[in-house]
Amino acid sequence: SQTIHQWPATLVQPVGSPLSLECTVEGTSNPNLYWYRQAAGRGLQLLFYSVGIGQISSEVPQNLSASRPQDRQFILSSKKLLLSDSGFYLCAWSVGGTYNEQFFGPGTRLTVL
Amino acid sequence: GNSVTQMEGPVTLSEEAFLTINCTYTATGYPSLFWYVQYPGEGLQLLLKATKADDKGSNKGFEATYRKETTSFHLEKGSVQVSDSAVYFCALSEASYDKVIFGPGTSLSVIP
Numbered sequence: 001s002q003t004i005h006q007w008p009a010t011l012v013q014p015v016g017s018p019l020s021l022e023c024t025v026e027g028t029s030n031p032n033l034y035w036y037r038q039a040a041g042r043g044l045q046l047l048f049y050s051v052g053i054g055q056i057s058s059e060v061p062q063n064l065s066a067s068r069p070q071d072r073q074f075i076l077s078s079k080k081l082l083l084s085d086s087g088f089y090l091c092a093w094s095v096g097g098t099y100n101e102q103f104f105g106p107g108t109r110l111t112v113l
Numbered sequence: 114g115n116s117v118t119q120m121e122g123p124v125t126l127s128e129e130a131f132l133t134i135n136c137t138y139t140a141t142g143y144p145s146l147f148w149y150v151q152y153p154g155e156g157l158q159l160l161l162k163a164t165k166a167d168d169k170g171s172n173k174g175f176e177a178t179y180r181k182e183t184t185s186f187h188l189e190k191g192s193v194q195v196s197d198s199a200v201y202f203c204a205l206s207e208a209s210y211d212k213v214i215f216g217p218g219t220s221l222s223v224i225p
Contacts, residue, residue, distance in 0.1 A: 034212075042217070042218075043202070043215060043216065043217040043218045044157075044202070044215045044218075046212065049212060090156050090157070092156075092157075094213075100145075100206045100212075100213060101147065101159055101162065101206075101213075102157075102159075102213050103159070104149075104156035104157040104158070105156050106155060106156050107154075107155065107156045109154075
């Protein structure tokens, strides 16, 4: 069966510090991978998605970036965090096909102080 | 473009009450429709889905019917429990796309 992991689970960082969040998927090959952000009390905002190694599509201009160094690894980064980067970050995967259910990881709670 | 609209929350119900959360969509083709649930502090889980018109998705006592004529996919449950307290997201996915478009979410609180 497939599983998706995210770490860390929680993170408190000062403004201006770097960020690296990691997501890995097990039990599948060539998944599509996604990073979402969920601000407090709000819906989901798609930040990045990837259909293959090294292929990243950005949905929203951010001071964030994403990379996919391996087939089942997806990394969200920032060189300098802003207060507005606080939120709940969710990684998800899907199999390409005619109907594309997404499977979510447990999330990372980021607080920027 | 494609979009999903959900009823505004938060919704507060007493245990054993009937639940309806409205969802309507706009799409150029014939999308698949989903309901996801997010329990406090967790990621989203797929609750149910429907892939074509008149399909009924069901799971854990929840149901939703794909109504093409009204472009709706309302979520219903006959008798809610405290454990159903969560945020519910309606979503769609076009057949030709991998991305899923989510609605804004509806927060449900069930009180004993």
